[in-house]
Amino acid sequence: MDQNLMNSLTNKKMKRRSFLKWSGAVTVPALVGGVTVSNKLMNKASAETVMDDVEEVVIPTCSTLNCGGKCLIKAHIKDGQIVRISTDDDPRDENADNEQFPQIRACVRGRGYRRHIYSPDRIQKPLKRVGKRGEGKFEEITWDEAIKIIAEENNRIKEKYGPASRFSLYATGQTGTVGSGDTVIQRLLAFDGGYLGRYSNYSSGQHLAATPYTFGETGAGSSCNTLLDSKLIILHGMNPAETIFGHMNMYLRMAKEKGAKIYTLDPRKTDTNVALADDWFPIKPGTDNALIAAMAYVMFTENLHDQDFLDKYCLGHDEEHMPEGVPAGESYYSYVMGEKDNTPKTPQWAAKITGLPTNRIIQLAREVALTKPMAWVQGNGINRHMNGEQLSRASSMIAALTGNIGISGGWAGPNAPSIAQFEGFPIPDNPLGISIPVFKFTDAIVRGTEMGVEDGVMGLEEGKTLPANIKMIFNMAGNCLVNQHSDINKTIEILEDETLCEFIVTSDIYMTPSAKYSDLILPTCTFFEQNDVVGPWSYGQHMFLSQKVVEPLYGSLTEYEWMAKLAKELGIEKEFTEGRTQDDWVKWMIEESKKKDPTFPSYSEMQKNGVHKFKEITVVRFKEQIEDPENVPFNTPSGKIELFSKTLWDMNRPEDIPAIPKHVAVNEGPESELTKKYPLQIFGWHVKRRCHSTWDTSDWMEEVQTQELWINPIDAKERKIKDGDMVQAFNDRGKIELPAKVTSRVMPGVVCVPQGGWFNPDQNGVDKRGAINVLTGLEASPFHCNPQHTNLAEVKKA
Structure with missing residues (x-):
């Protein structure tokens, strides 16, 4: 693009005629059903703009909203206004994903960004x-x-x-x-x-707190392109089709084309499962460690575990490999076999806790153990629980038991390492x-x-x-x-x-x-009205220049x-x-x-392309430690993968912070006495129509997916609830009211609500939008993190 033209577009003031045209369109909204809409006004303004005899210019930019994908947005500008949006069409892709330069295409949210800037709901004055x-x-x-x-x-x-x-x-x-x-x-x-x-943060706080006790570092995930070497991929509470984690969706699709099997482990049959997976293993929220212990039982009793890997690289897996000063019977093997508590963690034991049938637990254990490379990919959904720190550690246990750490196609644990080397905005140290x-x-x-x-x-x-x-x-x-x-x-x-x-x-x-x-x-x-630099969440491999394309409104x-x-x-x-x-x-x-990186583009190059895609980046986490353990130990006290943490043991809180990742029953879980009053587990999931709570007022996104409570037909029948009925979900903390979706895509005993609905109470304090956090608790998890998926409630017809 001609630099003079770019400068004139990004720096000029919007013509008064254009500004008045838009301000007239966006300040007189219609209200329909409590959702602000202005279709006729928006369409009229768009039509007037398109008819203007002015050259259309396309400027690449990127959203800075708190969304995982950070897609490439191409703003089509005419007469100082955004008339439409397109997305990545990198010719190096030849209209198909490839391993080096996957396209960074906008999802349904990104396609609606024009609605974001020209919304009639924008605040206009201090x-x-x-x-x-x-x-x-x-x-x-x-x-x-x-x-x-x-x-x-x-x-x-x-x-x-x-x-x-x-x-x-x-x-x-x-x-x-x-x-x-x-x-x-x-x-x-x-x-x-x-x-x-x-x-810490609300998304992955337990992962960040727990992972260092196993590996000595917070990031244990590999780059997404390593999934192309996987034969089996388990997405454990990971739903990239809706949350959009960088390029993960594209690499999962490519891995599937190469023959990899993909399973999801989730209480809800997610869009990721529908689009990509070969099987769904539903388990009750917060019971993941019971499943993993039962899988370990199958591996130990059928000699399917990788004993050589455990002995060489790990600490705490059996009694022969324990830190000094710990009494007998505290290893993970002893726990799984029930040597101390007389409760072997059999698939039958786990089936009663998790809701997953015994034969399915055995099937999953055998496939995971016998298929290599196997990537057990942990999403953030598993860690936002009252026992989330333990759930986080146990998911890495499976990778260790099967020797899938430090190899391409395997996966060690949660949180991907940062790929982009970028100098950020400087923040001085806090003097306090x-x-x-x-x-x-x-x-x-x-x-x-x-x-x-x-x-x-x-x-x-x-x-x-x-x-x-x-x-x-x-x-x-x-x-x-x-x-x-x-x-x-x-x-x-x-x-x-x-x-x-x-x-x-x-x-x-x-x-x-x-x-x-x-x-x-x-x-x-909005991001359309200012310049900035932004990168994606974890698992991405690019940096954007989020360019100003129009002047700020109001x-x-x-x-x-x-x-x-x-x-x-x-x-x-x-x-x-x-x-x-x-x-x-x-x-x-x-x-x-x-x-720092001479291959990084100049400012003018970033203006032209909008994005810098890092190429040929492959991160196999802990590859160096596995290949050369003598010279490159793990950053733990023992220098090994600590399946038993002496540091946690010394905290002397075995009930809620055990030294090995045990199944820890919680106050608002399926084993709680509180289920007599509130028998349903309820949690909020990240839905494709919103990034967190952004977009909740968008009429376009309401057409994508309505705000509704998902309930299994078995639970619905008990409560005489039919699909589309207005229902109340409630507990001691409050009540929410919204339509019911009766579906077998959520397991019995569990209901779920898309998180991010805007709190809208009536005169009696009943939320009418379905704001899930009316029902969540303020008590933090043992490491002071967010447990917003650990809740019990009841549901009835409104």
Whole structure:
């Protein structure tokens, strides 16, 4: 593309005629069934635009929404407007996927991004709360007024309670670099004396906490192209067809074409299973370790395990390979064979717990043991449980028992290593050096000064506690303040008490359920309206230039722009900006990345292509340790794969943190006494129509998939529920109401709801959208992580 043309398109102001045409179209929405739609208006505006006798220009860009795929988006621009969207058509693919340059095509969400920028629901002015917090009453103010209010509240709270009273909330809909307010606010607060930091995440917190006890590192997955060498692939709580994990879908399809079998292990028959799998093994949520122990029993009793691999590389698999100082009977073999508790972990034992028939457990164990290379690929779905740390460790147990670690086509454990070498937006060290688990921010609002090391606080001396409760929250385009956090009713009770957290700032595009509980709301920009650099989630092998293709609507500012104004008001502008604009930082990051990797493209090349695809990248995790164990040991205390962790043993919490990955029954699991009152397990899955909670108000995505509760025909018949009936799902924490989908694609005893529906309570407090977190609990897992899949409930006709 001609550089002068590119510059004129990205820098020019939108013509007044075009702006008025669009603003007229997007500010008079129609309301149908509670969902904002504007089809006729949108179509009319589109038609007028297309008829303009103006040349159409195509600019490559990428979404920075918190979506795993990060697809290549090509914006077709005419008269300063996006008239349509296309996606990757890399000619190196010759219209088919290949191993080196898989196309990065948009999914159904990406195809609807034009709806994102031109939505009639966008916030257009800074808003100041005028009613009680949570009432949703706001008045419009100017940007200058908003910046002054934030600065005054920031200074007041910092002076009264100290800098540790300020917190940047986890989760954001903008996951770029300098375009992510979540990143930029931490830089600003670091220069302003520090803040209460955070660690972990809601998605893979248990994986991150548990994996180092087995391998000594957090990342144990290989690159997706190694799946092409697999003969059997088990997707354990992994649903890439809907969540979109980089190129994984494409490589799974290619692996299947090469003859690999694909099985899914999940309570729900996912879209991944329907599209790619040869078989489905449904088990009850949270019982995965019982299944794996029974599979190990089959392998041990039928001599199907790889004893040579275990003896050479592992610790804790049997009594001959245990750390010093541990009494007899504590190895994994002893546990599986029931030598200490007189309960052999037979397939019959596991069938009663998991709901998977005995013969199916035996079948799976034999196939997994006898097929090599075998990739047991762990998704994040298995770790968001109250016993998620143990589920995470046990899934790596199977890889060790079968010798499928360190070989191409095998798979060691969860979390893929980072492939892209890229210089990100610089964040200084937090001067305070203290941080809390992300899931415990509501705890830190209520009882922060009581929280210490035992609560997961990092950076404190033993016996010390946090110096302050959270008094100020910056919520940067995130919906975890309310909607994506657990126990919504309890959470809003905490937030409504203005004597606790005294000031909440939200920067967002829409009036989300979280934004409603803010004191000040700032209208930010979509990714179409700013420049940024962004990479995919794990398992991807590319970096994008997310290019600005149109001017911001309504005078919206990017987070970097308004924070630069705030930094000036706080007297730290020089330190914060270093004299750079957002565009300058984007160029700087690309230039610095090119210094590290000479093959990385220049800024002008990235403008032209939009994406840099790293080629010939293959990561076989722990290959070096397996090939040369003497010189390249595992980063564990023993230098081996620790199936038994002496570190965990020394914590002396065998019931909830055992040293080997045992089946741990939980308070809201299928073995609980609570099932007498709430007999159904309920969880939320990541659905193809949303990325987390983004897109919930999109009428196009509502056509893709409605918000409905899935229930098995057996459970539905017991409750006289028919397909399409309105039902209530409830427990002691609250009630949600939504239509029922009666389907055998979810196993008996389990119901599920697409997570991310926007909380919408009626006058009686009953949520009418199906916000799953009305029913989830605030208690954290043993390593202070998110257990939002561990819940019991009942369902009845509404």
